[in-house]
Amino acid sequence: MSTGSSLGLGDVEIGDVWTRFMTYVVLTFLVMVNLVPFLFIISVSFTPPEAFFGDPSLVPANPTLEAWTKGFADLRDNLVNSAIIATGTAVISMAITIPGAYAFARKRFYGKKVGFYAIIVAMMFPYILLVIPVMDIWNSTGLYNTIPGMWIAYQIFVTPFAIWILRDFFQKLPQDLEEAAQVYGCTQFSAFVRVILPLAAPGIVAVGFLAFLTGWNDFLFSNLLTTGVGPVPAVPVLYGTIGGGSGERVYWGKLMAETLIIGAPPTVLYLFARNYLENAFAVK
Amino acid sequence: MATEVSDASAETEGQSRMASVWETFEENRFSYLLIMPTLVFLVLLMWIPFLRGVWMTLYEWPFGGSPTWIGLENYASLLEWKPFYTAFKATLWFSLTTAFQLLVALVAALSVREISRFTKAITGIFLLAYTVPPLVTGTIWAYLLAPDLGPFFTLLTEWGVLSETIYWGTNGSASMAVITFVTTWTFWPFMFLILSASLQNIDEELYESAQIYGANRLQTFWNVTLPHMKSAILVAVSIRLIWNLTKVSQVLQLTNGGPGYDTSVLAVLLYRFAYGRGQMGVAYTVGLVLFVVTIGFVFVFIREFEKASEEATA
Known part of the structure; x- marks a missing residue:
C-alpha cells in the first residue's frame, strides 16, 4: 500500500x-x-457524617453502616409503593400492548397504517405537557393520590414505545406460522396465544422490563400525582433533600446510600433482562 | 321516473356500502379486538387530555380550584414576560445535549465493535447510568459536583488544575454546562443501544469488498458504515431530542431551574408553573410552545422510520 x-x-x-x-x-x-x-x-x-470535610478518598477511614440502616428505615414504605406501582404498570402495559403490537405486526386490517402512525406520534409527543390535564382530571375523578391512578398514568409513557419495540419482534417471526397453526386446528385466537406468544417471549420480557423501569424510575408523575398523604414512591423522596438552598445541613452519606438503595432494583433486573434487551433496539 | 331509479340505485349502493363496511369489520373483527385496548389508550390518555389542556389555556386555572375564562390572556402575558425568553434560550442551549449524546454514543458503538473481548461487561457498565432513575443520578452528581465538599472540585483544586472551586450554582452559563453534562452522561446509552443494533446489521461482506477495493478506515466509515446507520441515527436523534426536552428531574435537583430562570428550560418552566404556583393554564401554554418546537422532528422520525422499514422488507 x-x-x-x-x-x-x-x-x-x-x-x-x-x-x-x-x-x-x-x-x-x-x-x-x-x-x-x-x-x-x-x-x-459508608463514610461517617463527621468525616465529610476531609480529603476525598475512595476507602473511608472509619466505615459505618449508619447511612444504610437510616436510609432503609426512612424509605421502607416508599420502596413498597414503588414496587407495587412499577409491577402494576408492567402488567397493565403488557395487557394493552401485546395484542395491539401483534395486530400491527401481523394482521391486515382497514386503518392499520393510520393507527400505527398515531402510536408513533404519541411516542414522539413531549408528554410532560399531558401532566397538566392529567393532574386536573385525576383530581376530579378520585385517581389523584392513588396507586391505580399511577398505573394508568404511566401507560402514557410506556404504551407507544412498547408497541414500537414489540411490533418488531412479532414481525421477525416466520411468515406463515398462524396459517400452519390453523391447519392443525387452531383458531385465530389460539394460534396467537399458543404459537406466537411463546415465540415472542424475549420481546415481551424486554417490554415488561422497560415498563417496570418507567414505573420505578419516574419522577414527574410520581411527584405531581401524589402528596405526602398518598402512596409516595421512593424516587420523589430524594427530591428536595439537597434543600435547594434551604441552608439545612445535608447528610450526604445517608442520601447516597438512599440513591444506591433506589437504584439497585432496576440494575439487578437489568442484569437479568439484558440478553432480551439487546435485540429490542434495532430500528427496522 | 328517472329520479326514482337513481334513488333506488343510490339506496342499494348505500346498502351495499353498508354491507361492505360490515364485511370488512367482520373479516377484521379479531384484529380490531386486538387493537381495542391500544385505541382506548390513545383516545382516553392522549387525545382527550391533550384537547382538554388546550381548552385549559383559555382559563385562569388554579389546581383544584374553580377556573375563570380569560381568553388569550395566558398567551399574551407569557409573550410579554421576560423570563419566558430566558427559558426559551435555555431550551435551545440545552438541546445541544442531544448532539453530545450522539457523539459519545457513536464513538462508543464504533469502539465496542472493534474489540472482541469484554464487550458484555463494557456495555453493561455503559448502561448502568441509563438503568438507574435519572433523579438518582442527578442526586449523585449534585454531590460529586458540590463546590465545597464534592470530590470533583476538591480534587481539581488539590491537584492545582483550578486555583479555587467554582460556585456554578450562582452562574447561569456554568449551571447550564452542568445540567447539559449530567443529561448527556445519563442518556447517551439509549442512543448507544440503537446505534449498536444498527451496526450489527451491516453485512460483513460490504466491509470485505471495501477492503478489496483498498478503502482505508475513514473511507470505509464514510462510504459503508455511515450510510447504513443514517436512518438509525436520525431516528435516535429525533426521539432523544424530544425526550431530552421533556426531562425535568435532574435539572430540578441540580439547579431548581436557577439561578433566576437561567436553567429553566421549557419543561422546567412548565413544572414551576404547575407545581410551584398551581397555575395550570399558564403551565399548559408553556407546554404548547414546547409542542410546537418539537413537532417538526416527529415528521423527520416518521420519514426515516418508513425508509428503514422499507429497506428491511426489501
Whole structure:
C-alpha cells in the first residue's frame, strides 16, 4: 500500500495498531467516566457524617453502616409503593400492548397504517405537557393520590414505545406460522396465544422490563400525582433533600446510600433482562 | 321516473356500502379486538387530555380550584414576560445535549465493535447510568459536583488544575454546562443501544469488498458504515431530542431551574408553573410552545422510520 500513514509491517499496519490503541483508550475512558461516580458514591455511603470535610478518598477511614440502616428505615414504605406501582404498570402495559403490537405486526386490517402512525406520534409527543390535564382530571375523578391512578398514568409513557419495540419482534417471526397453526386446528385466537406468544417471549420480557423501569424510575408523575398523604414512591423522596438552598445541613452519606438503595432494583433486573434487551433496539 | 331509479340505485349502493363496511369489520373483527385496548389508550390518555389542556389555556386555572375564562390572556402575558425568553434560550442551549449524546454514543458503538473481548461487561457498565432513575443520578452528581465538599472540585483544586472551586450554582452559563453534562452522561446509552443494533446489521461482506477495493478506515466509515446507520441515527436523534426536552428531574435537583430562570428550560418552566404556583393554564401554554418546537422532528422520525422499514422488507 502506498498511503503515507501506513508502513507495511507484515500483516500488521501502524494505522491498525494506532486504531486499536485509540479504541482501548476511548473505551477505558468511557468505562471510568461511568463507573467512578458509582464507586465514589459507594464509598461515601459508608463514610461517617463527621468525616465529610476531609480529603476525598475512595476507602473511608472509619466505615459505618449508619447511612444504610437510616436510609432503609426512612424509605421502607416508599420502596413498597414503588414496587407495587412499577409491577402494576408492567402488567397493565403488557395487557394493552401485546395484542395491539401483534395486530400491527401481523394482521391486515382497514386503518392499520393510520393507527400505527398515531402510536408513533404519541411516542414522539413531549408528554410532560399531558401532566397538566392529567393532574386536573385525576383530581376530579378520585385517581389523584392513588396507586391505580399511577398505573394508568404511566401507560402514557410506556404504551407507544412498547408497541414500537414489540411490533418488531412479532414481525421477525416466520411468515406463515398462524396459517400452519390453523391447519392443525387452531383458531385465530389460539394460534396467537399458543404459537406466537411463546415465540415472542424475549420481546415481551424486554417490554415488561422497560415498563417496570418507567414505573420505578419516574419522577414527574410520581411527584405531581401524589402528596405526602398518598402512596409516595421512593424516587420523589430524594427530591428536595439537597434543600435547594434551604441552608439545612445535608447528610450526604445517608442520601447516597438512599440513591444506591433506589437504584439497585432496576440494575439487578437489568442484569437479568439484558440478553432480551439487546435485540429490542434495532430500528427496522 | 328517472329520479326514482337513481334513488333506488343510490339506496342499494348505500346498502351495499353498508354491507361492505360490515364485511370488512367482520373479516377484521379479531384484529380490531386486538387493537381495542391500544385505541382506548390513545383516545382516553392522549387525545382527550391533550384537547382538554388546550381548552385549559383559555382559563385562569388554579389546581383544584374553580377556573375563570380569560381568553388569550395566558398567551399574551407569557409573550410579554421576560423570563419566558430566558427559558426559551435555555431550551435551545440545552438541546445541544442531544448532539453530545450522539457523539459519545457513536464513538462508543464504533469502539465496542472493534474489540472482541469484554464487550458484555463494557456495555453493561455503559448502561448502568441509563438503568438507574435519572433523579438518582442527578442526586449523585449534585454531590460529586458540590463546590465545597464534592470530590470533583476538591480534587481539581488539590491537584492545582483550578486555583479555587467554582460556585456554578450562582452562574447561569456554568449551571447550564452542568445540567447539559449530567443529561448527556445519563442518556447517551439509549442512543448507544440503537446505534449498536444498527451496526450489527451491516453485512460483513460490504466491509470485505471495501477492503478489496483498498478503502482505508475513514473511507470505509464514510462510504459503508455511515450510510447504513443514517436512518438509525436520525431516528435516535429525533426521539432523544424530544425526550431530552421533556426531562425535568435532574435539572430540578441540580439547579431548581436557577439561578433566576437561567436553567429553566421549557419543561422546567412548565413544572414551576404547575407545581410551584398551581397555575395550570399558564403551565399548559408553556407546554404548547414546547409542542410546537418539537413537532417538526416527529415528521423527520416518521420519514426515516418508513425508509428503514422499507429497506428491511426489501
